[in-house]
Amino acid sequence: QSALTQPASVSGSPGQSITISCTGTSSDVGNYNLVSWYQHHPGKAPKLMIFEVSKRSSGVSNRFSGSKSGNTASLTISGLQADDEADYYCYSYAGSGTPVVFGGGTKLTVL
Amino acid sequence: QLQLQESGPGLVKPSETLSLTCFVSGGSIISTIYNWAWIRQPPGKGLEWIGSIYYSGKTYYNSSLKSRVTMSVDTSKNQFSLKLSSVTAADTAVYYCASQPLGALADWGQGTLVTVSS
Numbered sequence: 001q002s003a004l005t006q007p008a009s010v011s012g013s014p015g016q017s018i019t020i021s022c023t024g025t026s027s028d029v030g031n032y033n034l035v036s037w038y039q040h041h042p043g044k045a046p047k048l049m050i051f052e053v054s055k056r057s058s059g060v061s062n063r064f065s066g067s068k069s070g071n072t073a074s075l076t077i078s079g080l081q082a083d084d085e086a087d088y089y090c091y092s093y094a095g096s097g098t099p100v101v102f103g104g105g106t107k108l109t110v111l
Numbered sequence: 112q113l114q115l116q117e118s119g120p121g122l123v124k125p126s127e128t129l130s131l132t133c134f135v136s137g138g139s140i141i142s143t144i145y146n147w148a149w150i151r152q153p154p155g156k157g158l159e160w161i162g163s164i165y166y167s168g169k170t171y172y173n174s175s176l177k178s179r180v181t182m183s184v185d186t187s188k189n190q191f192s193l194k195l196s197s198v199t200a201a202d203t204a205v206y207y208c209a210s211q212p213l214g215a216l217a218d219w220g221q222g223t224l225v226t227v228s229s
């Protein structure tokens with residue numbers, strides 16, 4: 001399985017909204033509603049933010065939302081805050097073979 | 112919420128076998144909800160799923176690593192383990208363990224840096 005495709009970087013100013021895309025294929029993102037998103041601050045453990053495409057993990061702010069259309073999933077962060085600056089990874093179930101595939105990661109910079 | 116903690120040598124020589132263990136607390140490793148996963152992040156690179164194991168011992172491996180990976184579970188100690196053979200410098204990474212309900216990685220260990228060097 002090839003990695004899911006994410007933009008290498010995105011940026012936004014405090015208070016703005018940004019969207020990170022995650023493009024897969026009909027074998028992974030397009031075939032299962034099992035996409036999740038992770039926030040990763042350097043030196044810390046990754047944190048599950050969104051699972052099953054659009055469900056927020058416990059304690060995650062409602063500023064974070066997920067969606068999917070066809071083979072592309074998206075993470076939207078509204079009301080950007082300084083602490084949102086981190087790397088974000090998408091993940092999809094991919095069935096048999098190699099059942100898990102990650103995106104390459106997106107570095108979010110809050111200007 | 113589960114707590115997971117990785118342990119193992121931080122330095123492994125090339126061609127040798129990397130061995131790590133993940134201890135699970137706050138819940139039983141005998142769970143019908145979770146698989147138990149290993150993930151790694153090489154320096155400056157993204158996350159890579161290595162493989163997962165169910166409490167029964169059924170395993171799922173990344174096809175790119177399958178020939179070198181062995182995972183096992185010890186239900187009496189509430190822990191699971193990773194062995195990666197014939198390591199090279201390319202296997203230098205932070206290794207994480209995590210709980211894995213279907214379609215996600217819910218709880219993560221803090222990660223442990225393993226360096227492959229002579």
